Amino acid sequence: MNAKVIGVGKYLPERILTNFDLEKMVDTSDEWITKRTGIKERHIARDDEFATDMAIIAAKEAIADSGLNVEDIELILVSTVSAELVTPTVSCQVQKGLGAINAAAIDMNTACSGFVSAMIIAQQFIKAGAYRNILVVGSDTMSKYTDWKERTSCVLFGDGAGAAVVTACEDGDGILAFEMGANGEKGDVLSIPSLKFSDEDIERRGGEKKRTFWMDGSEVFKFAVRIMGDSMLRSLEKAGMTIDDLDLLIPHQANIRIVDGSIKRLNLAPDKVYTNIEKTGNISSACVPVALCEAIKSGRAKKGDTIGLVGFGGGLTWSSLVMKI
Ligand SMILES: CC(C)(COP(=O)(O)OP(=O)(O)OC[C@H]1O[C@@H](n2cnc3c(N)ncnc32)[C@H](O)[C@@H]1OP(=O)(O)O)[C@@H](O)C(=O)NCCC(=O)NCCS
Structure with missing residues (x-):
């Protein structure tokens, strides 16, 4: 199942x-x-x-x-x-x-x-x-x-x-394969404090204990471009597929240059990638499901298509899957 x-x-x-x-x-x-x-x-x-x-x-x-x-x-x-x-x-x-x-x-x-x-x-x-x-x-x-x-x-x-x-x-339909992982060692490059504030957290937030987002943009950028492509390929391999089998890729929408860099690594045609970042910005957990909803409802993703979903984020973490819809 x-x-x-x-x-x-x-x-x-x-x-x-x-x-x-x-x-x-x-x-x-x-x-x-x-x-x-x-x-x-x-x-x-x-x-x-x-x-x-x-x-x-x-x-x-x-x-x-x-x-x-x-x-x-x-x-x-x-x-x-x-x-x-x-x-x-x-x-x-x-x-x-x-x-x-x-x-x-x-x-x-x-x-x-x-x-x-x-x-x-x-x-x-x-x-x-x-x-x-x-x-x-x-x-x-x-x-x-x-x-x-x-x-x-x-x-x-x-x-x-x-x-x-x-x-x-049934097997052979729905989610066919996935890959996910984490690198806690690099967690510090993207943070939102809650109860605990290190001296560094305070310094990064203008000397205040603010529960605000901070990141090292270029470190996150490099990680994201590499991991989105690599993880997607690992999921496809587990499904016994190649990038050519994907009808549509729905990536996490953090920065269009990250998406472009990832699809270049994947050697994927831009018309096989769904993006809506222009109108939403990065909406964290909601990026992929909002894009999935739009792709299905607009007919970009059709019954029987093979779809790739891939995300990266704080932690650092990443996840990807291949599914038939
Ligand atoms: C944040 C990000 C857009 C910055 O882009 P970048 O091309 O790396 O830009 P830089 O940080 O090198 O900054 C370049 C210059 O623009 C300036 N700049 C930064 N933000 C700016 C803004 N909003 N408007 C104008 N200038 C800005 C910088 O101060 C810097 O100026 P300097 O050269 O005089 O020092 C990019 O690093 C990024 O998208 N990182 C990943 C972020 C992400 O995905 N986070 C969420 C993960 S889930």
């Missing part, structure tokens, strides 16, 4: 912040942001809008799209780095918001690679015969961790949520 996507949904907050808006906030320009990142605009959650609110909207759409009833969902997996509460978790609040009374609920965090990791975990429960129908969500409000005075990172992120319902299918 494998896990197969049978429904998708997404939510992007109403408020749009353009590069021109950012020009008025920090010393930057639309030209710099477009050229260095490919981002033109991003959606920003309201002050009273959190990961849970967005996850519920995306999840409702995915369940409706799947044709299942909410009571059929047996497990809810939510990937997030921006849960508004430590407990109850986002997944438990989503269970309540949906009325998914038969579902267990688990939050997980492998940062931006989280949705792909959650799909891989869903696959394990289905393969083991423990569950048939699982809701997988990626939801993040990166704007709430953004230092809006720090021009290097504030131009990169946005908010949003994406969801997929997966169900048990």
